[in-house]
Amino acid sequence: MSKLAIYPGTFDPITNGHIDVLERACKIFDHVVVTLAINSSKQPLFTVEARKEMIREATTHLTNVSVDTIDGLLIRYASDKGAISIVRGLRQVSDFEYEFQMALMNRKIEPEISTVFLMPSDKYTFLNSTIIRELARLGANVSEFVPPSVLKRLQDNFSRS
Amino acid sequence: MSKLAIYPGTFDPITNGHIDVLERACKIFDHVVVTLAINSSKQPLFTVEARKEMIREATTHLTNVSVDTIDGLLIRYASDKGAISIVRGLRQVSDFEYEFQMALMNRKIEPEISTVFLMPSDKYTFLNSTIIRELARLGANVSEFVPPSVLKRLQDNFSRS
């Protein structure tokens, strides 16, 4: 039986930290679906389509990844797909409690699906999409933290404004 | 290719929280080796043999688990066995930093092996072996927190003293 995992997030945009987590998930599971929530209350910088495209461009080296969108409860989507795990990156203490809250709630709703936490490289411990957007907006060079296609879109986005 | 994980610990004694983590690991990986370090500096309550026996008794319902001892570097053992992951339970913020320190060190030594963090049920969030030993020593009923064979050994141990 094929072992499927879901890697949910906002990915606004995908960073090298996300890719590091995803590469590790791809070794553990037979297939990983990266999912974007389309009705999130957050106002994203990039459209769902642009974010999906950036994820696809950044993961061409991974053969067992696909990308999808969800507009309902994540854990129900995971259950419908027959997933055995939800994958989350865990970088810092401040991630910890929100992640545990969600993981425990998901466990109560679907006890058979585990949340699996993976740790990105220490190079990415202090990295997140918010800080990338802020640095790019102020004109800093973020090429060390995002894949090339994301870098280009960030530059396009902020040179226009 | 069979996917092997190592679940290292002191297990002095194994608790229901450990078993909860192990059951989840057994769904993700093809085989899980529970390992005990034999040259740890900690002074355990139970001998290595007794701890191994309690783990075996508590995991007879799991068909893809084995138990082993290690007396060197955990990550080297994992590498020699061809493991793809090290499994750790993560219950509280205070676990977090030590676990990350070890996970990053292990990652530097063997970049191909991931540390996978799993979360026990909220019933076991505040449970650990130290508190179990202390409660058993003072005569409290810990049957809710440990498997039956561990309960019996704790009672034997502390009634003797």
Place this chain on the structure above:
Amino acid sequence: MSKLAIYPGTFDPITNGHIDVLERACKIFDHVVVTLAINSSKQPLFTVEARKEMIREATTHLTNVSVDTIDGLLIRYASDKGAISIVRGLRQVSDFEYEFQMALMNRKIEPEISTVFLMPSDKYTFLNSTIIRELARLGANVSEFVPPSVLKRLQDNFSRS
């Protein structure tokens, strides 16, 4: 002299975690006033009236509780009522610093009034009103986490939309 405590919050809506804390406060104090701030900057899901009604319906088994609204400084309200304590639930590390900040500020303003922290059951450690609203919005079953009358109102609210 009767010992009065204030249990302030947003209660949008009241959860089983809040009720657990309130039941414990009712054993310690002679009377507990649950208070809602009416000029908070947060945009609530339920009106003040609906929230008061849900609190009353969920606390009919407690004889020494009343509900009130405040539109000024909490600590001044507590002082005017002759309260000796402010009661707060403390579930997680992330609650800790904000709660201490408020408790120390209140202590500086009214040194005679103590803030008393109570801990809900581990079943409710990872529960809060925000996550309840989000889960209800997405159609998840939250009957395990809120009293029946709150469940009904959540269902009414989100089926309408």
Place this chain on the structure above:
Amino acid sequence: MSKLAIYPGTFDPITNGHIDVLERACKIFDHVVVTLAINSSKQPLFTVEARKEMIREATTHLTNVSVDTIDGLLIRYASDKGAISIVRGLRQVSDFEYEFQMALMNRKIEPEISTVFLMPSDKYTFLNSTIIRELARLGANVSEFVPPSVLKRLQDNFSRS
């Protein structure tokens, strides 16, 4: 019915932070018993008798306090005495998890007894007995942090050595 609370600790020695917590507990409860565990594994600086005497000397202004020793399970002692609460000071994030672990364990054993957390003044946020002993050993002036009789005993103790 008189409302009794237990305030357990090592009190090696009692500090102004402990007294601050105790004064607040004495306003909430009808009587507070300060308890010392006599079979703790820690090697104390002061004997149980000296610690009891220092507590008594430092609490003569409080009419509803007594001092006792326990040599078994704290929660069972509390239950036998008919206490409704256990009082603990909570100063810092690092206190938090151990305290919650104990509070949840105690709650499982005796669900009717609550753990009540009180916060000392910000002057005492970073104060504990370990640091007091260390500073006194090195000859620092700790008169701001301990009651006079404790100060005298610390000086006697370390001048002798």
Place this chain on the structure above:
Amino acid sequence: MSKLAIYPGTFDPITNGHIDVLERACKIFDHVVVTLAINSSKQPLFTVEARKEMIREATTHLTNVSVDTIDGLLIRYASDKGAISIVRGLRQVSDFEYEFQMALMNRKIEPEISTVFLMPSDKYTFLNSTIIRELARLGANVSEFVPPSVLKRLQDNFSRS
């Protein structure tokens, strides 16, 4: 060579905690520039001009301080000015991770500039501008926490509304 440091912040308004940190920075560095970001996304209570004026009024006793505004990347401003350090106050665990994230990002962009963390007095551990604004809005006396000219402006602001 003169040693210059930058002390960036929102200072909405400056508090006694900020001044405490600034006084300490002024002993370590030859000159300290307090900087306000003018294009921040936060909606401030006071205008940039009012905030600059309050900082100047509160620092007349310090001879090596100046005030400036920046509308780009902080670390680039620091580099252009020839600063050797960025100064930040660190009060609580919750400050820690955001501060480290920023410090590490800044270090990657300009490895020669260090972030220096200073700790305000314990009197100001639980103090921040948000809580000051909230207390002032509700009519509490905040004279213990802000310099006199800030107190006057807070009173003017909230009596008008």
Place this chain on the structure above:
Amino acid sequence: MSKLAIYPGTFDPITNGHIDVLERACKIFDHVVVTLAINSSKQPLFTVEARKEMIREATTHLTNVSVDTIDGLLIRYASDKGAISIVRGLRQVSDFEYEFQMALMNRKIEPEISTVFLMPSDKYTFLNSTIIRELARLGANVSEFVPPSVLKRLQDNFSRS
């Protein structure tokens, strides 16, 4: 007036993380004294003499560093030397509270001396002497984390045993 700082620690042994912090301190202060406490209760792996020698060997590229031992109160030593600051590395949340406790105590004893916290590179965030000793004991390669002379002594030490 020359600005002197003290950088205290156990340095058992000095790591690349310590050296990173020291290099940064040397740019801020005119002179930095690295100090070892000689009467610490910890049982060190290396003698005071060996630790001093390793510090000297690892800091030959820094012209404003000296090494000393202290056998009393650190803050008094700093005061006697005319230091204006104590330097500490801050890597993780778990360092935070102990460091703040010490910094506040030192501030109460000598208000004129500041504690300055510096952050090592993210490469060293999860590094400390304890983990280095443990890895070296188990035969892992720690050349990435310690200077060459320390590496040699660790190898000598553990090959002998």
